[in-house]
Amino acid sequence: MTFVQVPLIGFLHHANIFSIALTILSLYIVSLVASRVYNAYLGPLSRFPGPKSRALTVWPLARSTWNGADNTDVPNLHKQYGKVVRIAPNQLSFLGDGKTFKDIYGFRHNQTEAKKETRFYARPANRAPGLFTADGSTHSRQRKIVSHAFSDKALKEQESMLQLWAKKLRSKLAEQATRREQTDMLKITTFDIMADFTFAEPLHMLDNSEYVSWVKTIFGGIKFGTRLRAIRMLGIISRSALEKIRSYVPSLRKKSMQHLKYITDRIDRRLAKTPDRPDLWSRILEKGGDPRSTDAGLSLQEHYSIASLFMVAGTETTATALSGTMYYLLKNPEYMIKLQHELRSAFSSIDDMHLDSLARVPFLEAVLKEGIRMYPPVPIGLPRVSPPGGMTVGEHFVPEGTVVAVHQLSTYRQEDNFKHAYEFKPERWLGDLEFKDDRLDAFEPFSVGPRNCLGKNLAWHEMRLLLSAVLLHFDVELCKESKDWADQKVYTLWEKPALMCKLTSVKA
Numbered sequence: 001m002t003f004v005q006v007p008l009i010g011f012l013h014h015a016n017i018f019s020i021a022l023t024i025l026s027l028y029i030v031s032l033v034a035s036r037v038y039n040a041y042l043g044p045l046s047r048f049p050g051p052k053s054r055a056l057t058v059w060p061l062a063r064s065t066w067n068g069a070d071n072t073d074v075p076n077l078h079k080q081y082g083k084v085v086r087i088a089p090n091q092l093s094f095l096g097d098g099k100t101f102k103d104i105y106g107f108r109h110n111q112t113e114a115k116k117e118t119r120f121y122a123r124p125a126n127r128a129p130g131l132f133t134a135d136g137s138t139h140s141r142q143r144k145i146v147s148h149a150f151s152d153k154a155l156k157e158q159e160s161m162l163q164l165w166a167k168k169l170r171s172k173l174a175e176q177a178t179r180r181e182q183t184d185m186l187k188i189t190t191f192d193i194m195a196d197f198t199f200a201e202p203l204h205m206l207d208n209s210e211y212v213s214w215v216k217t218i219f220g221g222i223k224f225g226t227r228l229r230a231i232r233m234l235g236i237i238s239r240s241a242l243e244k245i246r247s248y249v250p251s252l253r254k255k256s257m258q259h260l261k262y263i264t265d266r267i268d269r270r271l272a273k274t275p276d277r278p279d280l281w282s283r284i285l286e287k288g289g290d291p292r293s294t295d296a297g298l299s300l301q302e303h304y305s306i307a308s309l310f311m312v313a314g315t316e317t318t319a320t321a322l323s324g325t326m327y328y329l330l331k332n333p334e335y336m337i338k339l340q341h342e343l344r345s346a347f348s349s350i351d352d353m354h355l356d357s358l359a360r361v362p363f364l365e366a367v368l369k370e371g372i373r374m375y376p377p378v379p380i381g382l383p384r385v386s387p388p389g390g391m392t393v394g395e396h397f398v399p400e401g402t403v404v405a406v407h408q409l410s411t412y413r414q415e416d417n418f419k420h421a422y423e424f425k426p427e428r429w430l431g432d433l434e435f436k437d438d439r440l441d442a443f444e445p446f447s448v449g450p451r452n453c454l455g456k457n458l459a460w461h462e463m464r465l466l467l468s469a470v471l472l473h474f475d476v477e478l479c480k481e482s483k484d485w486a487d488q489k490v491y492t493l494w495e496k497p498a499l500m501c502k503l504t505s506v507k508a
Helices: 005-041 052-056 059-067 070-081 098-105 136-150 152-156 159-178 190-199 213-232 236-248 250-271 280-288 300-313 316-331 333-346 362-374 408-412 426-430 456-473
Strands: 084-088 091-094 182-184 391-393 396-398 403-406 474-478 500-505
Touching: 005 052, 052 059, 052 084, 059 070, 059 084, 059 213, 070 084, 070 091, 070 408, 098 391, 098 403, 136 152, 136 280, 136 300, 152 456, 159 182, 159 190, 159 456, 159 474, 159 500, 190 250, 190 280, 190 300, 190 316, 190 456, 213 250, 213 300, 250 280, 250 300, 300 316, 316 333, 316 362, 316 456, 316 474, 333 362, 333 456, 362 426, 362 456, 456 474
Parallel strands: 091 403
Antiparallel strands: 084 091, 182 500, 391 396, 474 500
């Protein structure tokens, strides 16, 4: 063999390897494309309407999620394609009604539950499952203990605490009104209330008129987490890249641990004392026992995870509902005037505003429901996975393994469900004949079934009391910079700017 032949053989050897690798890659790409085309046009979900671009690839959904356009893109798809839309190769979005909500989220007697789509729900920083991420048996155990804290009796015990915070809010707003300062109505004290209710200590945000750094981190984390979810949608390679990014960017891990420490410090302090009045944790400990004991109903780590959930789900969503309702009242002053008249005729001070009496003001209830319909605190769809053997949603059979969800905002902006769906019309909740064909059973902002919102009764009490306390004592005017306030993006939750208003004190 000559000197020239040796490198030539080596070259041919490497060329053959390259050719084989290229062939394998080409075959993989062809099979991948063929599989996606088959799935889009002939697969089990091909009979569901929707753009073929979304049936072929998850990229449009990921792009919409990344850009915060879920609140425009999905309602537009439903407007074009109807009650059910294929929004990704393996994902269906439904418009809600009484049956659809129950089929996806409700109790399934003698049938396997449609489980949560685990890739959607972020795990707590301590990796201990909480109410939002726990599986069936763990969730049932946790909920049985925690629900004790949200009973009618337990919430009635918190009436004086809620009234105290309503009075503090009134005093703070009166100071700003006297100084003729603009007021951000978004900062309406729900974080202080929930911290007091949960940890028996406030955050002093109302006193300082400013979000504490921990709350700012929560807001930023929700948007960041939504964009991470958009990347994870793109497949195994993108998910692996994310793990690499996390390992090489210590600040991401640091923020997560700071959030966890904020919660653990407060829970540890709460467990070390007996507060002057019962709070949420009093009831949880009463039912579940001391988490530091061996026979506790909830472990200490589960206490941390559940507390972390409460400080997001029990605060931001209520503040969102209140600020959205206030905005639409300000944009529709005839309803603002009517509600103020009813409140000022029925109550002379916050001391008169008991939880039971506020619940008996029909127009207040109608205004809040309409505010939530126009601006649902969680506007997206919360995904579930069709169980083995598939499931029926409404009139549609959905194959097993399919991701399904009722899209809240699309449901509430659908003319088939609500006449004049894009208009603020509280009278639809009061039996007005113009709206007799409205599908009021399509309104489920707190979801249904075994995983519906535990704190919905607390949320209703807070919303009634805080909105009434403000409108009893103040006339409110929307500032120019907030005239288009509702024009927002959605990163799981609304990305809310300040809701700037001018307040004028009035005699109750």
